[in-house]
Amino acid sequence: MNNQExxxxxxxxxxxxxxxxxxxxxxAKPAVPFAGLxxxxxxxxxxxxxxxxxxVGVLTQYKPLSLMRHLGTGEPWDFTxxxxxxxxxxxxTGFRDSDWYKGTADAIRxxxxxxxxxxxxxxxxxxxxxxxxxxxYALVEFHRSKKADITIGMMIVPQSQIHQFGTGITNDEGxxxxxxxxxxxxxxxxxxxxxxxxxxxxxxxxxAEDKAMVDFGMHLIPRAITRDNxxxxxxxxxxxxxxTIQAYWEANMDLLKDDPEISPENWxxxxxxxxxxxxxxxxxxxxxxxxxxxxxxxxxxxxIEGEVVNSVLSPGVKVGPGxxxxxxxxxxxxxxxxxxxxxxxxxxxxxxxGKGSVIGKGEKKDIPNSKxxxxxxxxxxxxxxxxxxxxxxxxxxxxxxxxxxxxxCFTDNVIxxxxxx
Amino acid sequence: xxxxxRTLAMILAGGRVDDLTVLTFHRPKSAxxxxxxxxxxDFPLSNxxxxxxxxxAILSQYRSxxxxxxxxxxxxxxxxxxxxxxxxxxxxxxxxxxxxxRGSSDAVYQxxxxxxxxxxxxxxxxxxxxxxxxxxRExxxYHREKDADLxxxxxxxxxxxxxxxxxxxxxxxxxxxxxxxxxxxxxxENPEFNWASLTVFCFKPTVLYKILEAxxxxxxxxxxxxxxxxxxxxxxxxxYGYKFRGYWGYTRTIEEYWQTNMDLLxxxxxxxxxxxxxxxxxxxxxxxxxxxxxxxxxxxxxxSLIYNGCIIEGEVEHSILFPGTHVExxxxxxxxxLFFKNVVGKEAKLDKVISDVNTTFGRGVRxxxxxxxxxxxxxxxxxxxxxxxxxxxxSKCIVYPALASEKIPKQVESGEVVR
Numbered sequence: 001m002n003n004q005e006x007x008x009x010x011x012x013x014x015x016x017x018x019x020x021x022x023x024x025x026x027x028a029k030p031a032v033p034f035a036g037l038x039x040x041x042x043x044x045x046x047x048x049x050x051x052x053x054x055x056v057g058v059l060t061q062y063k064p065l066s067l068m069r070h071l072g073t074g075e076p077w078d079f080t081x082x083x084x085x086x087x088x089x090x091x092x093t094g095f096r097d098s099d100w101y102k103g104t105a106d107a108i109r110x111x112x113x114x115x116x117x118x119x120x121x122x123x124x125x126x127x128x129x130x131x132x133x134x135x136x137y138a139l140v141e142f143h144r145s146k147k148a149d150i151t152i153g154m155m156i157v158p159q160s161q162i163h164q165f166g167t168g169i170t171n172d173e174g175x176x177x178x179x180x181x182x183x184x185x186x187x188x189x190x191x192x193x194x195x196x197x198x199x200x201x202x203x204x205x206x207x208a209e210d211k212a213m214v215d216f217g218m219h220l221i222p223r224a225i226t227r228d229n230x231x232x233x234x235x236x237x238x239x240x241x242x243x244t245i246q247a248y249w250e251a252n253m254d255l256l257k258d259d260p261e262i263s264p265e266n267w268x269x270x271x272x273x274x275x276x277x278x279x280x281x282x283x284x285x286x287x288x289x290x291x292x293x294x295x296x297x298x299x300x301x302x303x304i305e306g307e308v309v310n311s312v313l314s315p316g317v318k319v320g321p322g323x324x325x326x327x328x329x330x331x332x333x334x335x336x337x338x339x340x341x342x343x344x345x346x347x348x349x350x351x352x353x354g355k356g357s358v359i360g361k362g363e364k365k366d367i368p369n370s371k372x373x374x375x376x377x378x379x380x381x382x383x384x385x386x387x388x389x390x391x392x393x394x395x396x397x398x399x400x401x402x403x404x405x406x407x408x409c410f411t412d413n414v415i416x417x418x419x420x421x
Numbered sequence: 422x423x424x425x426x427r428t429l430a431m432i433l434a435g436g437r438v439d440d441l442t443v444l445t446f447h448r449p450k451s452a453x454x455x456x457x458x459x460x461x462x463d464f465p466l467s468n469x470x471x472x473x474x475x476x477x478a479i480l481s482q483y484r485s486x487x488x489x490x491x492x493x494x495x496x497x498x499x500x501x502x503x504x505x506x507x508x509x510x511x512x513x514x515x516x517x518x519x520x521x522x523r524g525s526s527d528a529v530y531q532x533x534x535x536x537x538x539x540x541x542x543x544x545x546x547x548x549x550x551x552x553x554x555x556x557x558r559e560x561x562x563y564h565r566e567k568d569a570d571l572x573x574x575x576x577x578x579x580x581x582x583x584x585x586x587x588x589x590x591x592x593x594x595x596x597x598x599x600x601x602x603x604x605x606x607x608x609x610e611n612p613e614f615n616w617a618s619l620t621v622f623c624f625k626p627t628v629l630y631k632i633l634e635a636x637x638x639x640x641x642x643x644x645x646x647x648x649x650x651x652x653x654x655x656x657x658x659x660x661y662g663y664k665f666r667g668y669w670g671y672t673r674t675i676e677e678y679w680q681t682n683m684d685l686l687x688x689x690x691x692x693x694x695x696x697x698x699x700x701x702x703x704x705x706x707x708x709x710x711x712x713x714x715x716x717x718x719x720x721x722x723x724x725s726l727i728y729n730g731c732i733i734e735g736e737v738e739h740s741i742l743f744p745g746t747h748v749e750x751x752x753x754x755x756x757x758x759l760f761f762k763n764v765v766g767k768e769a770k771l772d773k774v775i776s777d778v779n780t781t782f783g784r785g786v787r788x789x790x791x792x793x794x795x796x797x798x799x800x801x802x803x804x805x806x807x808x809x810x811x812x813x814x815x816s817k818c819i820v821y822p823a824l825a826s827e828k829i830p831k832q833v834e835s836g837e838v839v840r
Binding site for chain 1: 456457458497688694695698699700701703709710711712713714715716717718719720721722723724725726727728729730737741742
């Protein structure tokens with residue numbers, strides 16, 4: 001553990017993550033639950049904690065309530081104390097100009113008073129959207145050793161995905177010489193992870209240059225590359241954006257592999273035990289004598305009377321006798337009643353599945369959701385927060401059941417593949 | 422001054438209890454783990470929290486570190502604030518006569534300055550040793566209603582076991598709720614009545630102060646059950662019994678401790694654990710750092726409680742597993758209680774074992790007398806042990822904590838103690 005007194009951390013947590021569909025209807029992407037006990041932002045926050053940085057500003061914009069509740073005083077990540085702190089930085093009206101955040105750089109520009117109140121050697125800018133483990137102190141050391149103005153955390157990604165990223169072409173010493181933002185025809189496989197180290201004074205100067213430059217990847221980085229020292233810090237290891245339903249599901253399933261690349265506990269990731277889930281109030285998971293569980297992650301407070309295979313369960317999920325859950329992600333306090341069958345579903349918090357209902361019926365996984373064909377196309381069915389599925393309902397593949405749908409939303413007890421309720 | 426607490430709760434958490442052997446070598450009984458994630462003292466502490474009583478003192482003497490560490494700043498039970506708090510009161514050296522706590526009532530007597538500073542309207546004295554759920558507001562209300570000098574919570578026990586307890590003869594003054602205590606006997610050989618004291622006492626402080634002073638001056642023993650209550654009965658003070666009818670788990674012997682744990686299991690468990698709202702300190706032993714419980718392909722789990730941070734690849738039946746315990750492939754754990762961070766190696770078979778923290782059972786280790794006729798009693802393994810592969814240990818054995826692994830023989834007969 002290093003005491004990184006000299007790096008201020010700004011965490012961008014305003015992302016909508018709209019491709020996560022109803023999972024982000026009531027919360028920002030960083031607040032989406034992940035791996036049973038955690039929220040996505042816990043990974044970034046814990047990396048910061050484990051790297052010894054002590055001052056964090058969290059820039060929020062979209063539906064920040066559950067995020068704010070989750071961060072609390074920052075105590076779970078050791079951000080309380082005389083020389084430590086975490087502050088939420090929402091958009092605000094000012095004396096002259098006030099506006100929503102127009103981009104990543106604009107968000108920081110609007111919070112220069114916070115930055116000025118925390119003089120430091122470097123400013124580390126992170127996104128709260130990603131699942132990874134990284135020694136950020138090593139990144140800062142690298143930045144210092146290269147005497148860089150900017151260092152960007154970058155990793156090699158498959159050719160097929162590179163078009164979603166900012167990409168950099170480096171020379172032999174690791175300096176970035178060319179930048180392409182979301183290239184259609186990529187010339188490199190080195191992608192930006194949205195992790196930037198800036199020298200403190202350099203960033204202030206750069207932000208002051210032109211207020212029309214509101215985004216790091218689109219505006220500031222390309223300009224800096226042409227004239228300043230911008231280096232790529234190569235990252236190797238598990239890193240996922242989980243910005244789509246498919247990627248989110250896959251990353252959860254990665255937890256269940258033998259010798260998994262991802263292990264929140266070994267990575268030192270901390271959840272907030274005292275936030276509204278009240279993990280601290282949960283008793284151990286209970287397994288009755290008729291239960292059967294294989295290749296799954298089960299959180300405290302669950303009661304398992306049925307069968308669970310290849311699934312991730314958050315605290316307080318009740319799986320009734322004779323029911324089967326397979327290849328699914330079930331969030332806090334869902335209740336699956338007797339004899340229900342769940343196959344390939346993501347269920348938000350406090351969903352109730354009535355007796356004998358079937359979620360994920362049939363094998364037509366290739367009929368995409370009719371409303372959001374680019375969100376759901378692999379067979380995953382989404383069930384929104386606190387929805388109640390009446391007993392005996394049969395729901396197909398790639399369906400969306402919106403949050404708070406109750407009995408009266410269901411006119412038919414068969415929901416076709418790709419339908420939205 | 423409205424916020425000033427009217428009740429001060431004091432928890433007697435000093436004792437070690439010889440019969441729990443290796444489980445209390447390094448911690449007081451109140452810090453013994455229970456229920457898959459908690460400690461025994463979490464039960465009175467959570468009861469206090471759920472009863473809205475948040476000015477608490479803990480009288481500790483024996484090996485306090487584990488307990489003090491567990492209490493932390495009291496935040497786990499919401500006991501921090503202007504008038505809320507947990508004070509740990511260890512014995513101290515004073516000006517003049519300083520000594521260890523010589524008994525439960527002496528522990529309170531030696532801290533009378535603390536009690537008088539808080540100046541509560543009633544003093545609730547609890548044992549830190551029992552597994553139960555109680556809303557203390559009910560006994561306090563009864564105590565105030567009766568204008569009693571002492572109200573003690575009692576539970577009806579079978580007459581044949583009654584000799585182990587302090588017993589009250591309660592009249593029918595308030596029927597099912599309680600009544601005046603007509604007679605009190607501490608652990609009598611031939612019990613005539615069977616309302617056993619739970620060591621939940623509600624005192625009128627001014628009366629208690631006088632009794633404690635007299636006890637210190639005139640007696641040679643300083644226990645609530647043996648000395649204070651009989652003295653109050655003799656002086657014909659207003660002693661009432663509050664009749665408790667819930668679950669009460671006694672954990673004074675290994676067998677009782679094991680049974681009370683097992684009362685959490687079964688199709689209709691005696692302890693409705695989820696409803697009890699028991700809180701523990703999630704920072705103690707890093708429970709808060711655990712990921713969800715991970716279950717492998719060939720695992721089989723039935724009738725068990727298992728907490729976050731465990732990895733189950735083998736078989737677990739009718740058992741309770743604390744965080745960080747790993748049951749490897751082919752291993753089987755039955756009728757057992759495994760504390761934090763145990764490793765049960767491949768093909769190892771544990772049958773009715775209580776194992777303290779950080780113990781590793783090597784490949785093919787067998788403990789218990791599974792399949793053999795005759796009574797089976799729990800074997801207890803002390804903490805930080807490494808049991809070598811293929812070791813065979815019978816039932817009712819005790820293995821001392823942190824032994825060099827060559828000190829543990831390859832075969833330990835039932836009833837043996839390895840030290």
